[in-house]
Amino acid sequence: MAPPIVSADVFLAVAEPRRRQILDLLREGERAVGELVERLGLAQPQVSKHLRVLKEVGLVCARKAGQRRLYSVQGAELRRVHEWVSQYERYWEHQLDRVKERAERETRRRGAGNKPGGKP
Amino acid sequence: MAPPIVSADVFLAVAEPRRRQILDLLREGERAVGELVERLGLAQPQVSKHLRVLKEVGLVCARKAGQRRLYSVQGAELRRVHEWVSQYERYWEHQLDRVKERAERETRRRGAGNKPGGKP
DNA sequence: TTGATCTATGCCGATATCAGCATATATTGA
DNA sequence: TCAATATATGCTGATATCGGCATAGATCAA
Structure with a gap:
């Protein structure tokens, strides 16, 4: 997935079922990419890309924890x-x-x- | 716009800014296609196509009135x-x-x- | 430093979507 | 019947998006 240039749009970001799934999972609390991969049954790169889109519209944020990134919901844009x-x-x-x-x-x-x- | 086959999805339908505009206009009451064209500054075929998408996901319905079609909101899916x-x-x-x-x-x-x- | 793990990015092909234009299909009225 | 109006549909090219795959980059452990 090339760097999303245009789609800095919350409605579009949320139109993707997988991304809604990701948000729903993150509603339980911070999650590392690997955990999301496991629970979504999706390939890791795809998850990272969806997370990137969500991050660009401000729906999630990430913090570093060792070699992992813990993502959490930042739902104000919703x-x-x-x-x-x-x-x-x-x-x-x-x-x-x-x-x-x-x-x-x-x-x-x-x-x-x-x-x-x-x-x- | 070819007949939307896959996108029977409310989230996707509503992700389109023009379609949200159309719905917002219809919230004022029934409108004919021509009136929407005028107020949106969009070409007529495009408006008809967006209306079709909205209709397919059940967000609008149309009734015939002479040679015109009057569309109105059917927002339950929202x-x-x-x-x-x-x-x-x-x-x-x-x-x-x-x-x-x-x-x-x-x-x-x-x-x-x-x-x-x-x-x- | 080297190797292992975790995550992000880049490239690809398939598909979907959008606007623009032309045209088909009603419906009305002369 | 014929022309005019209103709406729908078909086609096209440009662009976006998604998943799959390979790989780059970062971080930790030994």
Whole structure:
């Protein structure tokens, strides 16, 4: 994986399932690369590359411990994602309201959908 | 944009800035493709393609109104994103705690970081 | 210093994605 | 039926991304 130049974007970083997995593992606490490799069943270089992407967007940080690097979550950047997606809460909360709204849309479609009364 | 075969994934769908823009516009209410084109300053085919992706992951739905298609948000799928990212709330809430934790890590690093007392 | 371990980087090929352009497919109205 | 409008789809080239593999760099132990 060549040095990610463009993708300094949290949304993109998190769109990768493996990277979400890595973050989920790190939520348990600091982990060395080797431990992540073991638990992900992924090759070591791939894990290092994903970690690099995560580091570049500020989602993880690393500290040296002997010959190992211990990575941990630095999740502040996820706040942007949380704030964005939270704007859509009303679309899954109050599921009953959604059903109702859907029904209304149905009605509208059948009733005044094309044109109020104008049909061949 | 060829028919997206693989990317039936909400995280990926939402990783695209334009698609988030589209959703944000649709949050104001139903919109026809043409209106989105106008407000996004993007070419019509591109908008249609992004809408298709959003539709395939269930983030929007369309209804016919004359020769136009009115798209609206169907945000229930975003719940998955919200739930995932919410697991990381502690990383940006209580900023003071974070500072404290960071300080502790610093201490650990300096104190017992490499090896308790073993240093050239 | 030498060798072993742990991690990062570089290169490769396959695939996906995006924008741009042309064009096909409705749908409406004359 | 024919033209106009609105939207969808197909094709193309440029770029990004991912995994696999080899290897470089760092650190520790003897």
